[in-house]
Amino acid sequence: MTIERLLQKLRKRDEVSDEEEKILREIIEPPRSVAPRQYLIREGEPLTRSTLLIEGIMGRYKDMRDGQRQIMELHVAGDFADLHGFTLKRLDHDVMTMTECRVSSAPHDALNYITEHYPRLTRLLWFTTNVDAAIHRVWTASLGRRDAIARLAHLVCELQQRLQLVGLASASEYGLPLTQADLAECLGLTPVHVNRVLKELRERELMTFRSGRVTIYDLPKLKRLAEFSSDYLYLDRRSS
Amino acid sequence: MTIERLLQKLRKRDEVSDEEEKILREIIEPPRSVAPRQYLIREGEPLTRSTLLIEGIMGRYKDMRDGQRQIMELHVAGDFADLHGFTLKRLDHDVMTMTECRVSSAPHDALNYITEHYPRLTRLLWFTTNVDAAIHRVWTASLGRRDAIARLAHLVCELQQRLQLVGLASASEYGLPLTQADLAECLGLTPVHVNRVLKELRERELMTFRSGRVTIYDLPKLKRLAEFSSDYLYLDRRSS
DNA sequence: CGGCGAATTGACCCGCATCAACTATCGTGG
DNA sequence: CCACGATAGTTGATGCGGGTCAATTCGCCG
Numbered sequence: 001m002t003i004e005r006l007l008q009k010l011r012k013r014d015e016v017s018d019e020e021e022k023i024l025r026e027i028i029e030p031p032r033s034v035a036p037r038q039y040l041i042r043e044g045e046p047l048t049r050s051t052l053l054i055e056g057i058m059g060r061y062k063d064m065r066d067g068q069r070q071i072m073e074l075h076v077a078g079d080f081a082d083l084h085g086f087t088l089k090r091l092d093h094d095v096m097t098m099t100e101c102r103v104s105s106a107p108h109d110a111l112n113y114i115t116e117h118y119p120r121l122t123r124l125l126w127f128t129t130n131v132d133a134a135i136h137r138v139w140t141a142s143l144g145r146r147d148a149i150a151r152l153a154h155l156v157c158e159l160q161q162r163l164q165l166v167g168l169a170s171a172s173e174y175g176l177p178l179t180q181a182d183l184a185e186c187l188g189l190t191p192v193h194v195n196r197v198l199k200e201l202r203e204r205e206l207m208t209f210r211s212g213r214v215t216i217y218d219l220p221k222l223k224r225l226a227e228f229s230s231d232y233l234y235l236d237r238r239s240s
Numbered sequence: 241m242t243i244e245r246l247l248q249k250l251r252k253r254d255e256v257s258d259e260e261e262k263i264l265r266e267i268i269e270p271p272r273s274v275a276p277r278q279y280l281i282r283e284g285e286p287l288t289r290s291t292l293l294i295e296g297i298m299g300r301y302k303d304m305r306d307g308q309r310q311i312m313e314l315h316v317a318g319d320f321a322d323l324h325g326f327t328l329k330r331l332d333h334d335v336m337t338m339t340e341c342r343v344s345s346a347p348h349d350a351l352n353y354i355t356e357h358y359p360r361l362t363r364l365l366w367f368t369t370n371v372d373a374a375i376h377r378v379w380t381a382s383l384g385r386r387d388a389i390a391r392l393a394h395l396v397c398e399l400q401q402r403l404q405l406v407g408l409a410s411a412s413e414y415g416l417p418l419t420q421a422d423l424a425e426c427l428g429l430t431p432v433h434v435n436r437v438l439k440e441l442r443e444r445e446l447m448t449f450r451s452g453r454v455t456i457y458d459l460p461k462l463k464r465l466a467e468f469s470s471d472y473l474y475l476d477r478r479s480s
Numbered sequence: 481c482g483g484c485g486a487a488t489t490g491a492c493c494c495g496c497a498t499c500a501a502c503t504a505t506c507g508t509g510g
Numbered sequence: 511c512c513a514c515g516a517t518a519g520t521t522g523a524t525g526c527g528g529g530t531c532a533a534t535t536c537g538c539c540g
Contacts, residue, residue: 192519
């Protein structure tokens with residue numbers, strides 16, 4: 001249970017040979033625990049390794065001058081939180097644990113070695129950073145063009161899909177140990193308004209979010225409300 | 241004047257050897273012209289080549305059910321508009337010319353060849369897709385947490401910086417042949433409100449946008465208003 | 481001169497923010 | 511065991527930024 005979820009996700013998209021699996025296992029360091037609400041990476045700091053999230057939830061944050069924050073992406077088990085740091089060498093945002101997490105690292109030297117000797121695996125890792133970008137695009141569209149209720153519904157659908165992919169969600173519920181204020185920081189809303197929107201979703205009998213758990217009563221309706229399509233998560237096999 | 245601007249940008253970030261330049265030149269096909277407002281790529285369609293923008297402006301679009309659109313990124317000369325398509329094999333958005341454009345293509349087979357034989361160049365191309373993602377993140381933060389005037393100012397600063405990088409902008413002006421409605425689709429606003437915000441920027445003597453040209457009167461003040469820092473464009477040399 | 485898309489401006493409206501008070505939950509120490 | 515303090519959630523009253531609708535004007539081209 002270290003890189004299993006990562007492999008599970010990669011294999012949904014493309015084949016991973018035994019040799020590729022072996023080299024991946026070799027470069028991933030032993031996991032360690034991190035307390036909730038800890039900064040793993042600060043904006044601008046030089047990076048020499050990338051972080052694989054084994055368990056828990058992490059977020060990519062940007063701080064604004066006035067103390068407001070925007071979360072740009074949430075990470076779940078099996079995600080690299082900062083694989084883009086491998087080519088960027090520093091980040092334009094912070095990375096923080098939202099909950100208690102278990103994480104491992106992949107040294108950039110080792111990733112470099114992969115790019116020198118495993119081109120297919122390299123393309124697959126590149127692919128995963130491009131899926132992160134696709135998620136960014138959907139969030140951009142949400143913030144630009146969806147109203148508060150559709151935005152929240154979309155986030156709930158996205159996490160359902162991504163958590164299901166690694167066996168952590170069913171069609172009707174999953175654990176999401178975040179606060180309403182966290183959701184507000186994802187959605188470009190205030191905590192107060194998130195609360196009101198959750199109330200409306202509850203009253204419309206679409207879903208509830210209580211004590212760190214999402215319960216979905218009618219997923220198809222929720223998806224329709226959110227105008228959600230999972231295409232952007234690239235869950236099907238690639239031809240290449 | 242085909243891949244010159246691309247090389248110019250890449251060399252700002254890292255070295256490109258003669259051999260790497262040679263292979264890049266070989267895989268890029270001869271440029272062709274495309275009229276304004278033409279779809280180059282439609283969401284979901286299978287891709288076998290990636291598009292290098294030689295001249296003009298292109299945009300990445302998402303359409304919403306109700307006919308609204310959100311632009312997720314603008315591309316300028318020297319950008320690959322869909323290099324992410326190389327690993328994704330289809331896109332989650334449309335790509336459209338905003339102006340008359342000159343474009344070339346790089347077949348995915350040839351890019352594959354690069355990943356097999358030129359790991360350093362591969363990392364550099366991977367890097368450029370990660371910068372696109374960084375741009376997405378900044379737009380996300382803009383839409384989530386900046387008000388209309390700061391959002392518009394930020395976009396103007398970003399384009400100034402990116403166009404300057406390829407020699408198409410000075411500190412005080414650059415050509416930007418878009419309509420106010422185009423800007424609205426970037427900024428998650430209505431054309432009417434973009435108009436009002438432009439008026440305010442004019443009256444505060446920060447900048448003007450008229451007949452396809454941005455004129456900046458006070459770039460430092462504009463950057464302060466926008467809370468703009470160019471860090472996310474990764475313009476400095478990487479250590480790797 | 482006429483036509484058409486883009487820009488401009490005014491009047492009015494609404495979704496979400498703001499401010500403030502109150503409740504619920506839970507861990508901690510006396 | 512209860513008092514407490516802290517954090518999260520809930521609700522109401524009010525205000526504002528940006529949307530909507532509609533009428534003009536501008537600029538360009540035929």
